[in-house]
Amino acid sequence: MPAIIVIGGQWGDEGKGKIVELLAEKARFVVRYSGGNNAGHTVINQYGEFGLHLIPSGIFYPGVTCVIGNGVVIDPASLIQEMESLKAKGIDISNFFISERAHMVMPYHLLLDALEEEARGAGAIGTTRRGIGPAFVDKTGRQGLRAGDLLEREVLSKRIAEMVTVKNGFITRVYGAAPLSAGDVFEKYWGYSQVLSRYIVDTVALLKDALARKDLVMLEGAQGTLLDPDFGTYPYVTSSYPTAGGGCQGSGIGPKDISRIIGVFKAYSTRVGGGPMPTELTDETATLIRERAREYGTTTGRPRRCGWFDAVAGALSVQVNSLTGMAVTRLDVLDILPTIKICTAYKSGDRVVQRFPAQIDLLEKCCPVYEELPGWLTPTSGVRRYRDLPLAARRYLRRLEELLACPVDIVSVGARREETIMIKPVG
Ligand code: GDP
Ligand code: IMO
Ligand code: MG
Numbered sequence: 001m002p003a004i005i006v007i008g009g010q011w012g013d014e015g016k017g018k019i020v021e022l023l024a025e026k027a028r029f030v031v032r033y034s035g036g037n038n039a040g041h042t043v044i045n046q047y048g049e050f051g052l053h054l055i056p057s058g059i060f061y062p063g064v065t066c067v068i069g070n071g072v073v074i075d076p077a078s079l080i081q082e083m084e085s086l087k088a089k090g091i092d093i094s095n096f097f098i099s100e101r102a103h104m105v106m107p108y109h110l111l112l113d114a115l116e117e118e119a120r121g122a123g124a125i126g127t128t129r130r131g132i133g134p135a136f137v138d139k140t141g142r143q144g145l146r147a148g149d150l151l152e153r154e155v156l157s158k159r160i161a162e163m164v165t166v167k168n169g170f171i172t173r174v175y176g177a178a179p180l181s182a183g184d185v186f187e188k189y190w191g192y193s194q195v196l197s198r199y200i201v202d203t204v205a206l207l208k209d210a211l212a213r214k215d216l217v218m219l220e221g222a223q224g225t226l227l228d229p230d231f232g233t234y235p236y237v238t239s240s241y242p243t244a245g246g247g248c249q250g251s252g253i254g255p256k257d258i259s260r261i262i263g264v265f266k267a268y269s270t271r272v273g274g275g276p277m278p279t280e281l282t283d284e285t286a287t288l289i290r291e292r293a294r295e296y297g298t299t300t301g302r303p304r305r306c307g308w309f310d311a312v313a314g315a316l317s318v319q320v321n322s323l324t325g326m327a328v329t330r331l332d333v334l335d336i337l338p339t340i341k342i343c344t345a346y347k348s349g350d351r352v353v354q355r356f357p358a359q360i361d362l363l364e365k366c367c368p369v370y371e372e373l374p375g376w377l378t379p380t381s382g383v384r385r386y387r388d389l390p391l392a393a394r395r396y397l398r399r400l401e402e403l404l405a406c407p408v409d410i411v412s413v414g415a416r417r418e419e420t421i422m423i424k425p426v427g
Contacts, residue, residue, distance in 0.1 A: 002259035003217040004426060005247040006327070008224030009263035009317040011232075011271035012242075013297070013304065015329030015412055016264050017041025020057040020220045022417045026427030028215035029065050029207065030058025033250030034240040035222035036073040036105060036135065037082075038128040040298025044415050047089055051298045054079045055086065055096065056220050062092060065210075067203045070101035071240060071250015072222075073135040074147060075110075076192035083195075098196065099203040099252075100148035106160075107185055108167035109134040115175045125236055126273030128299050136239035138163075147200045150193040160186045204252035211257055216427055219247040225263075225317040226271075233360055236275020244321040260426070262409060263323040265314060267331045267396075270304040272297045276363045279307035279343045293333040308341040308370065311403035316356040318406045325409030325424060328397060331389075332413045337375040340396060343368035344403060373399060381414040386421050 006023065008014045021043040024030050032039075037053035044050075045060055054074060058064040068074060079098075086093050109131030116133070117124045127133060138144040143166070145159050164182035171177045210217055223242035226232045231243065241249060244261045248254060268289060271277045280286075286306045289295065295304040317323065334340055346353040346366035357363045376390035383389050389397075389411070397408050409424040 002257045003211065003219055003253050004260045004262065005219040005221065005244050005258055006262045006264060007221030007244060007247065007321055008242055009265040009314060009321075009323070009326065010224045010269055011226045011277070012224040013040070013270055013272065014224060014264040014266050015327070016221055017043045017052060017057045018329065018412060018415060018417065019262070019264050019327045019410065020218060021045060021060065022420060023426045024058035024061055024064055024218060026216055027058060027064055027218040029067060029210050029217040030056040031067040031069050031207065031217065031219050031251050032056045032222060033069040033071040033219050034242050034246045035238060036130060036132050037075050037078040038130045038132045038238065038299060039222035041220075041222070042298055042415065045417055047091060050086075053082055053299060055082050055093070058218065058220075059086060059091060059093060059096065062095065064095065065206075066096045067206065067251075068098045068102055069203060069251040070099040071246060072099075073103045073105050073132060073139070073240070074098065075105035075130060076150075076189065076196060078130070080192060080195050096199055097201050097203055097206060098147050098199045100146065100151075100200050102147045103135055103139045103144040104147060104149075105131040105135045106145060106163065107180055107188070108164065108171065109138070111171060111177065111180070112167070115171070115177060119175070124274060126275075130299070133239045147196070150189065151197055151200060153190065156189060156193065157186050160189065207251060207253055211253070217253065219251055219253070221247065225321060226313055231316060231320050233275045233363060234358075236273065236360065260324045261321055262325050262327055263317055263321055263406070264327045264329060265309075266329050267309060267334055269307045269310050270295055272300070272302050272304045276360050277305055277307060278313075278346060278363065278366050279310045279368050280305050281307045285337070288336070289333060292336065293330060308343055308368070309400065310343045310368070311400065312343060312346060312354065313356050314400070314404045318404045323406050325407050326400070326404065327410035327412065328400065328408050329412035331393060331397075331411055332379070332381045332419070334375065335379055336377065338377060340373050340375050341370040342373065342399060342403065344371050345369040371399070381419050383413055384421060386411065386423055389421070
């Protein structure tokens with residue numbers, strides 16, 4: 001059986017964790033392929049509520065092998081803490097592997113993320129300050145340290161000494177901050193090596209064998225397409241590729257092996273951090289959604305900006321990811337609204353804009369053109385079959401399908417795994 005990719009269609013936090021954990025029941029492998037511990041994926045199941053940052057959402061199934069792929073950047077301290085907290089809750093994490101090619105977040109990345117954000121002042125990106133941007137800069141700048149470097153004491157020591165010297169130059173001369181000690185960094189990372197070495201393998205070979213056996217492999221996206229450095233609201237984006245293309249690159253699975261690409265979309269929009277969001281609301285509807293849906297970041301606890309569904313942005317997501325279907329989450333959050341809006345185009349001055357602009361100065365000039373649909377004012381969390389949804393809810397979903405030219409495969413009507421309407425099952 002080929003691989004399936006589950007990705008975020010908006011600005012992240014669409015409910016990927018819930019959907020992946022649910023679908024993982026049928027999978028043999030779940031692979032994270034992008035981002036790092038900037039991600040926060042909520043899973044609610046029989047073991048409790050979890051906010052996963054690096055470990056794939058399939059970890060709760062003993063028959064599922066979880067992989068942190070080469071496209072992820074790993075903060076070893078954060079990973080070890082996550083492993084410990086899962087173990088403390090009785091979750092078996094022995095069936096878990098880390099790509100030897102995955103880059104590591106180093107202490108100077110964390111420091112530089114904070115220093116760079118502060119230097120940006122009012123133009124701050126609003127990063128999660130997990131060192132993600134600086135770590136990917138070093139990856140593409142060909143000076144990163146990879147998980148495989150943890151395996152050899154001499155290699156690790158030499159690489160850390162080289163890079164701490166380089167980075168101390170920036171830290172002290174550009175930012176006037178205190179330098180790091182290469183010896184301290186080495187001691188810490190050699191300590192992490194003792195815990196993590198046994199998990200570090202050639203995951204490309206592992207996944208090749210899995211596909212040859214026809215095991216179902218699921219790729220778990222992090223972030224969302226509108227945070228992609230190419231297609232998102234650059235420069236207010238993350239630094240790796242949350243797209244379907246990123247799924248291939250970040251796992252070592254080629255495009256021919258992908259059979260389905262499911263884009264997860266909230267039934268409305270949220271964004272955390274800076275940057276344009278054309279359908280953002282600042283009125284009482286935004287407060288209502290934020291409080292009803294507990295729209296606060298899983299990783300940083302920041303309040304999420306809330307607004308109506310943006311079909312212009314959504315259509316771009318469908319296109320650049322070749323989505324075969326959508327999972328629409330949090331439909332239940334809209335249960336209490338008498339009318340619901342969808343942004344079907346933008347207006348810039350007198351001009352109607354149908355495509356998501358590449359430049360943020362153009363996007364910032366865009367006002368949403370809304371279509372208003374009646375709400376259903378009926379609880380939907382108990383619904384399990386599509387035909388049992390209120391007519392107005394079905395009309396809303398049908399309209400999203402039309403506007404995005406993509407079928408709805410899954411509807412999520414609550415945070416719990418059973419609160420799901422499966423239209424096109426997996427596996
Ligand atoms: P992710 O980063 O895409 O995995 O999403 P997050 O976990 O950061 O945020 C999604 C939030 O929505 C979490 O609090 C989930 O528990 C919650 N959630 C997911 N699906 C639904 C749903 O259908 N209804 C409601 N009410 N909450 C949901
Ligand atoms: P999940 O996987 C929502 C946002 C940050 C910031 C921008 C850059 O849970 O959907 P970074 O720390 O990556 O350099 O920050 O990207 N961001 C996310 N927003 N969900 C996420 O992940 C995010 N990961 C990064 O808020 O605006
Ligand atoms: Mg999240």
